Each structure stands twice: as C-alpha cells, then as structure tokens.
Amino acid sequence: MRLVLAAIALLPALAHAQTPAKPAHLVTELSSDHVDISTRYTGDEITLFGAMSEPAQVVVKVTSPTQAVSIKQKGRVGPFWLSVAKYDIADTPGLYFLLSSAPIDKILPATAQRRYGLGLQDALSGMHVSPTPADAATFRHALLDLKARHHEYVVNGQAVKILGQRLYSTTIKLPAQLPLGTYRVDIYLVRNGQVIATDHRQINVAEVRIEHWISSIADKRSWLFGISFTLAVMALGLFLGVVMGRGGKKA
Structure with missing residues (x-):
C-alpha cells in the first residue's frame, strides 16, 4: 500500500506530459539511494517505483563499477583435474541486472537492444583478458554462466510490475558480495519496439567508516x-x- 501511495504521489509531476503533443515522460524514485557495507552486511533490497505518462513497457538496467577479477581454468592432468590456466579479467561490471516488465527480446528489436546496451553480452563489451583465450566466444559464454550462477548478472523479464497502466515498480536484490562505488540505474520506457523515454538514478555502495578503515589498512x-x-x-x-x-x- 505504501508503494502504491508513493507512486501515486508522483503523478502530478507528469501533468505536463499528458497532452499528445508532448513527448512521453516517466518519473522514478528509489526506496534508498545508498547501501552501507559493514561486517554484518548479508545483502539488501532496494525498491524502484515510478509513474509513466502513457501505457508502455519498462526496462531497468543496473550496472556496478567495473572491477578486476581472476578465474582459473581446470583441465585433466593424468587422472586428476587441476588448474591449467589463469586469466586476469579487467573492465567488466561486477553487477549487471536487466529487469523488465516483459522479456526484452519481445519488446525491443536486436538493433535497439545493442544501441542501449540491453543484453548480457553488452556487459562484456569493454572486457580485457590476459592472456588472450584461445576460444574467446567459449570463454565469454563461460564467464557469463559463472556470473549468472553467483547472482551477479541477472536477466528477469517479469521483474517489473505495471500497476494500472501508469505505475511501475521492481525490487533490486543485491547479493552479499558487492563492488564498492556508484551504481548506475537506467530506466527505459518502451512502446512499439522503440525507447520513447528514459530516466536515470544512482545507488552509492560504500563501506561504513570503521570497516572501511580496517579494510584499507589490511589491503594497502x-x-x-x-x-x-x-x-x-x-x-x-x-x-x-x-x-x-x-x-x-x-x-
């Protein structure tokens, strides 16, 4: 009920977009725009809600800062399975969520998805791997599977709920392990295979002071x-x- 009332409160902000002559518009809010990481942090949920000037579908993309990670490839050495290679990966977002009111492939053509970066493959568009894997396509697919299993890369075509054709909401479920920094939240209003309006928000993920000080000393x-x-x-x-x-x- 609180969510519905809060979203209804946003409707006056759309009054100027009600006439057909004006472009589509949407207004978005977050239940919280920051996450405090402490020794007791085990995950968090942030509710995104808003209102749109006209009925349409909604896509929400959440992207964390890029981070450097290392993964090991296992292979058979005699009768044993051992690590046979190590890859250092840079410039990939630690978290990448695509949440929508309908499957993205059904509401947006491939060209529009590429234009706005609304595909899992787009999360790896700036990726740098050292050493270069022999089969880059297989490596990317394996990395995406690994990220998905750890709930770091998520695609959910039913995560955004449309209420009364003008209100929308979704829950951003953050895992226990989070990259620090400023997360970008992009909201797209989609109709007839086109993005007709966008909105942007941010979520700041930071360690609380004492944990940050201890972590900094231990690391540096x-x-x-x-x-x-x-x-x-x-x-x-x-x-x-x-x-x-x-x-x-x-x-």
Missing part, C-alpha cells in the same frame, strides 16, 4: 595490520591474565 598496509592485530591480541591476553589472576587470589 598488510604488514601494519598484522603487527597491530598481534599487539591487540597480546594486550587482550595480558588483560585477561591480570583479571583472572586477581580472581584466583580472592578465591
């Missing part, structure tokens, strides 16, 4: 983190020894 100054951790454990052990020693004397 591992030697300092190791020394600090060792000293902290020693101090804790000394403190417990003193406390327990006093307790033993009293007994």
